[in-house]
Amino acid sequence: MSQVSVLGCGKMGRALIRALAQAGRGVTVWNRSAERAQGLRENRVTVATSPSAAIEASPLIILITSSYTANKAILDQSGPWRSGKTVVHLTACQPREARALSELVAAKGGSYIDGAILAYPKQIATPASTIVYGGDSTAFEAARSTLEVLGKAAYLGADPGAASVLEVAILLPFTPMVVGLWQGLKICRLEGFPIDAYQSITRQVIPLMVDDSFKKGQQEDFATNPEKIECTVARAEDYIKHLAHYVHDCGIDPGIYCALARLFAGGVAAGLGEHDWVCAPDLPIVNANLLTQEAAPPAATSVPGKGGGV
Ligand SMILES: NC(=O)c1ccc[n+]([C@@H]2O[C@H](COP(=O)([O-])OP(=O)(O)OC[C@H]3O[C@@H](n4cnc5c(N)ncnc54)[C@H](OP(=O)(O)O)[C@@H]3O)[C@@H](O)[C@H]2O)c1
Structure with a gap:
Protein backbone atom coordinates (compact mmCIF):
# COMPACT_ATOMS: atom_id res chain seq x y z
CA MET A 1 0.00 0.00 0.00
CA SER A 2 1.11 3.57 -0.70
CA GLN A 3 -0.33 6.74 0.85
CA VAL A 4 -1.50 8.48 -2.28
CA SER A 5 -2.15 7.47 -5.89
CA VAL A 6 -1.90 9.95 -8.75
CA LEU A 7 -3.61 9.10 -12.05
CA GLY A 8 -2.30 11.27 -14.88
CA CYS A 9 1.40 12.00 -15.39
CA GLY A 10 1.19 15.03 -17.66
CA LYS A 11 2.85 18.35 -16.82
CA MET A 12 0.72 18.99 -13.75
CA GLY A 13 0.53 15.36 -12.64
CA ARG A 14 4.34 15.08 -12.67
CA ALA A 15 4.69 18.26 -10.59
CA LEU A 16 2.25 16.88 -8.00
CA ILE A 17 3.96 13.47 -7.93
CA ARG A 18 7.44 14.97 -7.43
CA ALA A 19 6.20 17.24 -4.64
CA LEU A 20 4.48 14.37 -2.82
CA ALA A 21 7.48 12.05 -3.18
CA GLN A 22 9.89 14.76 -2.02
CA ALA A 23 7.67 15.36 1.02
CA GLY A 24 8.09 11.71 1.96
CA ARG A 25 4.71 10.36 0.85
CA GLY A 26 4.59 6.91 -0.67
CA VAL A 27 3.10 7.46 -4.16
CA THR A 28 1.61 5.09 -6.73
CA VAL A 29 1.16 6.53 -10.23
CA TRP A 30 -0.61 5.51 -13.42
CA ASN A 31 -0.60 7.09 -16.87
CA ARG A 32 -2.37 6.13 -20.10
CA SER A 33 0.98 6.17 -21.99
CA ALA A 34 3.02 3.88 -19.78
CA GLU A 35 6.43 5.31 -20.75
CA ARG A 36 5.57 8.68 -19.21
CA ALA A 37 4.89 7.00 -15.87
CA GLN A 38 8.00 4.78 -16.04
CA GLY A 39 10.17 7.92 -16.17
CA LEU A 40 8.89 8.83 -12.71
CA ARG A 41 10.18 5.69 -11.00
CA GLU A 42 12.21 6.88 -8.07
CA ASN A 43 12.28 6.49 -4.32
CA ARG A 44 8.74 6.13 -2.98
CA VAL A 45 7.09 6.20 -6.44
CA THR A 46 5.54 2.95 -7.69
CA VAL A 47 4.08 2.58 -11.18
CA ALA A 48 0.71 0.80 -11.41
CA THR A 49 -0.20 -1.12 -14.55
CA SER A 50 -3.88 -0.12 -14.61
CA PRO A 51 -6.12 2.63 -13.24
CA SER A 52 -7.87 0.08 -11.02
CA ALA A 53 -4.53 -1.05 -9.55
CA ALA A 54 -3.64 2.58 -8.81
CA ILE A 55 -7.00 3.15 -7.10
CA GLU A 56 -6.56 -0.05 -5.08
CA ALA A 57 -3.06 0.96 -3.96
CA SER A 58 -3.87 4.00 -1.75
CA PRO A 59 -6.57 5.51 0.46
CA LEU A 60 -6.11 8.92 -1.23
CA ILE A 61 -6.62 9.06 -5.02
CA ILE A 62 -5.69 12.17 -7.05
CA LEU A 63 -7.14 12.39 -10.58
CA ILE A 64 -5.19 14.79 -12.80
CA THR A 65 -5.61 13.73 -16.42
CA SER A 66 -6.66 16.52 -18.78
CA SER A 67 -10.12 15.02 -19.33
CA TYR A 68 -13.17 14.89 -17.08
CA THR A 69 -14.60 12.19 -19.38
CA ALA A 70 -11.46 10.07 -18.93
CA ASN A 71 -11.61 10.48 -15.15
CA LYS A 72 -15.28 9.49 -15.10
CA ALA A 73 -14.53 6.37 -17.18
CA ILE A 74 -11.63 5.46 -14.86
CA LEU A 75 -13.92 5.65 -11.81
CA ASP A 76 -16.83 3.94 -13.59
CA GLN A 77 -14.67 1.02 -14.68
CA SER A 78 -12.80 0.49 -11.41
CA GLY A 79 -13.69 -2.64 -9.43
CA PRO A 80 -15.14 -2.73 -5.91
CA TRP A 81 -13.38 -0.31 -3.55
CA ARG A 82 -12.07 -0.92 -0.07
CA SER A 83 -13.78 1.34 2.45
CA GLY A 84 -12.25 4.69 3.44
CA LYS A 85 -11.12 5.95 0.04
CA THR A 86 -11.06 9.66 -0.80
CA VAL A 87 -10.96 10.88 -4.40
CA VAL A 88 -9.43 14.31 -5.01
CA HIS A 89 -10.39 15.41 -8.53
CA LEU A 90 -8.02 18.14 -9.74
CA THR A 91 -8.81 18.15 -13.46
CA ALA A 92 -10.51 21.34 -14.62
CA CYS A 93 -14.20 20.62 -15.19
CA GLN A 94 -17.63 22.21 -15.06
CA PRO A 95 -19.39 22.49 -11.66
CA ARG A 96 -22.15 20.07 -12.72
CA GLU A 97 -19.48 17.53 -13.75
CA ALA A 98 -17.80 17.79 -10.33
CA ARG A 99 -21.17 17.23 -8.64
CA ALA A 100 -21.81 14.18 -10.86
CA LEU A 101 -18.41 12.70 -9.97
CA SER A 102 -19.16 13.27 -6.30
CA GLU A 103 -22.30 11.14 -6.65
CA LEU A 104 -20.41 8.46 -8.56
CA VAL A 105 -17.74 8.26 -5.83
CA ALA A 106 -20.41 8.18 -3.10
CA ALA A 107 -22.10 5.26 -4.88
CA LYS A 108 -18.78 3.40 -4.64
CA GLY A 109 -18.56 4.13 -0.92
CA GLY A 110 -15.83 6.79 -1.17
CA SER A 111 -15.54 10.45 -0.21
CA TYR A 112 -15.11 13.18 -2.79
CA ILE A 113 -13.18 16.45 -2.91
CA ASP A 114 -12.99 18.57 -6.04
CA GLY A 115 -10.09 20.99 -6.42
CA ALA A 116 -8.91 23.69 -8.80
CA ILE A 117 -5.19 24.34 -9.12
CA LEU A 118 -4.56 28.09 -9.36
CA ALA A 119 -0.89 27.73 -10.25
CA TYR A 120 1.49 26.54 -12.96
CA PRO A 121 3.32 23.20 -12.54
CA LYS A 122 6.62 24.90 -11.62
CA GLN A 123 4.84 26.71 -8.74
CA ILE A 124 3.57 23.51 -7.09
CA ALA A 125 4.90 23.13 -3.53
CA THR A 126 6.07 26.77 -3.48
CA PRO A 127 4.41 29.76 -1.79
CA ALA A 128 3.02 30.73 -5.23
CA SER A 129 0.75 27.69 -5.32
CA THR A 130 -2.87 27.91 -4.19
CA ILE A 131 -5.34 25.07 -4.65
CA VAL A 132 -9.01 25.54 -3.74
CA TYR A 133 -11.25 22.65 -2.70
CA GLY A 134 -14.93 21.89 -2.23
CA GLY A 135 -16.72 18.75 -1.12
CA ASP A 136 -16.61 16.43 1.89
CA SER A 137 -15.23 18.46 4.82
CA THR A 138 -14.26 15.45 6.95
CA ALA A 139 -12.33 13.93 4.07
CA PHE A 140 -10.69 17.29 3.36
CA GLU A 141 -9.50 17.65 6.96
CA ALA A 142 -8.15 14.09 6.91
CA ALA A 143 -6.25 14.79 3.66
CA ARG A 144 -5.24 18.35 4.54
CA SER A 145 -1.63 17.68 5.56
CA THR A 146 -0.97 15.84 2.27
CA LEU A 147 -2.81 18.45 0.17
CA GLU A 148 -0.81 21.23 1.86
CA VAL A 149 2.35 19.68 0.43
CA LEU A 150 1.12 20.90 -2.98
CA GLY A 151 0.43 24.51 -2.00
CA LYS A 152 -1.91 26.61 0.09
CA ALA A 153 -5.09 24.54 0.53
CA ALA A 154 -8.25 26.66 0.80
CA TYR A 155 -11.52 24.88 1.62
CA LEU A 156 -14.58 26.55 0.02
CA GLY A 157 -17.41 24.50 1.49
CA ALA A 158 -19.43 21.32 0.98
CA ASP A 159 -20.50 21.97 -2.65
CA PRO A 160 -18.28 19.76 -4.85
CA GLY A 161 -18.83 22.29 -7.67
CA ALA A 162 -17.45 25.23 -5.67
CA ALA A 163 -13.83 24.96 -6.82
CA SER A 164 -14.90 24.84 -10.49
N1 LIG B 1 -0.38 22.85 -17.04
C1 LIG B 1 -0.84 23.89 -16.34
O1 LIG B 1 -0.28 25.01 -16.37
C2 LIG B 1 -2.06 23.72 -15.46
C3 LIG B 1 -2.36 24.72 -14.48
C4 LIG B 1 -3.47 24.55 -13.66
C5 LIG B 1 -4.30 23.46 -13.85
N2 LIG B 1 -4.00 22.52 -14.81
C6 LIG B 1 -4.93 21.41 -14.99
O2 LIG B 1 -4.25 20.17 -14.85
C7 LIG B 1 -4.90 19.19 -15.67
C8 LIG B 1 -3.84 18.43 -16.44
O3 LIG B 1 -3.15 19.35 -17.26
P1 LIG B 1 -1.66 19.07 -17.77
O4 LIG B 1 -1.06 20.41 -18.07
O5 LIG B 1 -0.96 18.13 -16.88
O6 LIG B 1 -1.99 18.34 -19.16
P2 LIG B 1 -0.99 17.49 -20.08
O7 LIG B 1 0.45 17.79 -19.75
O8 LIG B 1 -1.45 17.69 -21.47
O9 LIG B 1 -1.27 15.99 -19.63
C9 LIG B 1 -2.49 15.41 -19.89
C10 LIG B 1 -2.60 14.13 -19.08
O10 LIG B 1 -3.91 13.60 -19.25
C11 LIG B 1 -3.80 12.27 -19.74
N3 LIG B 1 -4.95 11.98 -20.59
C12 LIG B 1 -5.49 12.78 -21.55
N4 LIG B 1 -6.55 12.17 -22.11
C13 LIG B 1 -6.71 10.99 -21.46
C14 LIG B 1 -7.60 9.91 -21.59
N5 LIG B 1 -8.60 9.94 -22.49
N6 LIG B 1 -7.47 8.85 -20.76
C15 LIG B 1 -6.48 8.82 -19.83
N7 LIG B 1 -5.55 9.80 -19.68
C16 LIG B 1 -5.68 10.86 -20.49
C17 LIG B 1 -2.50 12.26 -20.52
O11 LIG B 1 -2.06 10.95 -20.73
P3 LIG B 1 -0.99 10.61 -21.91
O12 LIG B 1 0.37 10.92 -21.35
O13 LIG B 1 -1.21 9.19 -22.20
O14 LIG B 1 -1.34 11.51 -23.09
C18 LIG B 1 -1.63 13.06 -19.56
O15 LIG B 1 -1.23 12.29 -18.46
C19 LIG B 1 -5.91 19.95 -16.56
O16 LIG B 1 -7.20 19.82 -16.05
C20 LIG B 1 -5.48 21.40 -16.43
O17 LIG B 1 -6.56 22.27 -16.58
C21 LIG B 1 -2.90 22.62 -15.60
Missing part, protein backbone atom coordinates in the same frame (compact mmCIF):
# COMPACT_ATOMS: atom_id res chain seq x y z
CA VAL A 165 -17.12 27.89 -10.04
CA LEU A 166 -14.25 29.88 -8.53
CA GLU A 167 -11.75 28.63 -11.12
CA VAL A 168 -13.98 29.76 -13.99
CA ALA A 169 -14.72 33.10 -12.32
CA ILE A 170 -10.96 33.70 -12.03
CA LEU A 171 -9.99 32.37 -15.48
CA LEU A 172 -12.62 34.53 -17.24
CA PRO A 173 -10.74 37.78 -16.46
CA PHE A 174 -7.29 36.17 -16.28
CA THR A 175 -7.29 34.59 -19.75
CA PRO A 176 -7.95 37.67 -21.92
CA MET A 177 -5.79 39.75 -19.54
CA VAL A 178 -2.63 37.68 -20.00
CA VAL A 179 -3.20 37.33 -23.75
CA GLY A 180 -3.63 41.11 -23.91
CA LEU A 181 -0.54 41.61 -21.75
CA TRP A 182 1.60 39.50 -24.12
CA GLN A 183 0.11 41.41 -27.06
CA GLY A 184 0.97 44.65 -25.22
CA LEU A 185 4.58 43.47 -24.82
CA LYS A 186 4.78 42.79 -28.57
CA ILE A 187 3.38 46.24 -29.37
CA CYS A 188 5.88 47.93 -27.01
CA ARG A 189 8.72 46.04 -28.70
CA LEU A 190 7.41 46.98 -32.18
CA GLU A 191 7.03 50.64 -31.20
CA GLY A 192 10.30 50.84 -29.24
CA PHE A 193 8.46 51.64 -26.00
CA PRO A 194 10.45 50.67 -22.85
CA ILE A 195 9.17 47.42 -21.37
CA ASP A 196 10.11 48.38 -17.78
CA ALA A 197 7.84 51.46 -18.00
CA TYR A 198 5.01 49.29 -19.40
CA GLN A 199 5.47 46.83 -16.54
CA SER A 200 5.67 49.36 -13.70
CA ILE A 201 2.66 51.45 -14.83
CA THR A 202 0.61 48.30 -15.48
CA ARG A 203 1.37 46.99 -11.99
CA GLN A 204 0.31 50.32 -10.53
CA VAL A 205 -2.94 50.77 -12.49
CA ILE A 206 -4.42 47.28 -12.99
CA PRO A 207 -4.93 46.36 -9.27
CA LEU A 208 -6.81 49.64 -8.75
CA MET A 209 -9.02 48.90 -11.78
CA VAL A 210 -9.70 45.37 -10.51
CA ASP A 211 -10.85 46.74 -7.13
CA ASP A 212 -13.00 49.37 -8.87
CA SER A 213 -14.57 46.74 -11.15
CA PHE A 214 -15.48 44.52 -8.18
CA LYS A 215 -17.19 47.50 -6.51
CA LYS A 216 -19.14 48.52 -9.63
CA GLY A 217 -20.13 44.98 -10.50
CA GLN A 218 -21.89 44.57 -7.15
CA GLN A 219 -24.05 47.72 -7.44
CA GLU A 220 -27.30 46.79 -9.13
CA ASP A 221 -28.04 50.36 -10.26
CA PHE A 222 -24.56 51.20 -11.58
CA ALA A 223 -25.44 50.49 -15.23
CA THR A 224 -28.49 52.76 -15.26
CA ASN A 225 -27.97 55.42 -12.58
CA PRO A 226 -26.95 58.65 -14.38
CA GLU A 227 -25.09 59.75 -11.23
CA LYS A 228 -22.85 56.69 -11.48
CA ILE A 229 -22.42 55.91 -15.18
CA GLU A 230 -18.78 56.45 -16.22
CA CYS A 231 -18.12 54.58 -19.48
CA THR A 232 -21.13 53.80 -21.66
CA VAL A 233 -21.75 50.73 -23.79
CA ALA A 234 -21.46 52.95 -26.89
CA ARG A 235 -18.05 54.34 -25.79
CA ALA A 236 -16.85 50.81 -24.99
CA GLU A 237 -17.76 49.70 -28.53
CA ASP A 238 -15.77 52.64 -29.96
CA TYR A 239 -12.62 52.14 -27.92
CA ILE A 240 -12.58 48.38 -28.42
CA LYS A 241 -12.86 48.87 -32.21
CA HIS A 242 -9.89 51.21 -31.97
CA LEU A 243 -7.94 48.47 -30.12
CA ALA A 244 -8.94 45.88 -32.75
CA HIS A 245 -7.74 48.03 -35.66
CA TYR A 246 -4.45 48.90 -33.97
CA VAL A 247 -3.49 45.33 -32.97
CA HIS A 248 -4.41 44.16 -36.49
CA ASP A 249 -2.17 46.86 -37.99
CA CYS A 250 0.60 45.45 -35.75
CA GLY A 251 0.11 41.98 -37.28
CA ILE A 252 -1.68 40.60 -34.21
CA ASP A 253 -4.96 38.66 -34.44
CA PRO A 254 -7.70 41.10 -33.36
CA GLY A 255 -10.28 38.35 -32.70
CA ILE A 256 -10.72 38.89 -28.95
CA TYR A 257 -11.46 42.56 -29.52
CA CYS A 258 -13.71 41.88 -32.54
CA ALA A 259 -15.82 39.61 -30.33
CA LEU A 260 -15.99 42.26 -27.59
CA ALA A 261 -16.84 44.99 -30.11
CA ARG A 262 -19.69 42.81 -31.42
CA LEU A 263 -20.93 42.30 -27.87
CA PHE A 264 -21.14 46.05 -27.20
CA ALA A 265 -22.52 46.78 -30.70
CA GLY A 266 -25.30 44.32 -29.82
CA GLY A 267 -25.94 46.33 -26.66
CA VAL A 268 -26.21 49.55 -28.65
CA ALA A 269 -28.58 47.84 -31.11
CA ALA A 270 -30.70 46.69 -28.15
CA GLY A 271 -31.07 50.30 -26.98
CA LEU A 272 -28.59 50.03 -24.09
CA GLY A 273 -25.90 52.29 -25.59
CA GLU A 274 -26.09 54.84 -22.76
CA HIS A 275 -25.91 52.25 -19.96
CA ASP A 276 -22.59 51.80 -18.17
CA TRP A 277 -20.55 48.97 -19.69
CA VAL A 278 -20.70 47.16 -16.35
CA CYS A 279 -23.89 45.64 -17.85
CA ALA A 280 -21.71 43.51 -20.20
CA PRO A 281 -22.81 40.13 -18.73
CA ASP A 282 -26.47 41.04 -19.31
CA LEU A 283 -26.15 42.15 -22.96
CA PRO A 284 -27.81 40.02 -25.67
CA ILE A 285 -25.78 36.97 -26.74
CA VAL A 286 -24.27 37.79 -30.16
CA ASN A 287 -21.09 35.67 -30.29
CA ALA A 288 -22.48 32.18 -29.66
CA ASN A 289 -21.97 31.18 -33.30
CA LEU A 290 -18.19 31.31 -32.62
CA LEU A 291 -18.65 28.17 -30.49
CA THR A 292 -19.82 26.11 -33.45
CA GLN A 293 -17.26 27.32 -36.01
CA GLU A 294 -14.33 25.10 -36.99
CA ALA A 295 -11.18 25.87 -35.01
CA ALA A 296 -9.20 25.74 -38.27
CA PRO A 297 -7.00 28.79 -38.95
CA PRO A 298 -8.71 31.20 -41.39
CA ALA A 299 -7.24 31.76 -44.85
CA ALA A 300 -5.04 34.88 -44.94
CA THR A 301 -7.58 36.76 -47.07
CA SER A 302 -10.37 36.22 -44.52
CA VAL A 303 -8.58 38.17 -41.77
CA PRO A 304 -10.67 41.29 -41.20
CA GLY A 305 -8.95 44.39 -42.48
CA LYS A 306 -9.13 47.93 -41.16
CA GLY A 307 -12.68 49.15 -41.39
CA GLY A 308 -14.14 45.65 -41.61
CA GLY A 309 -14.83 42.69 -39.37
CA VAL A 310 -15.63 44.54 -36.14
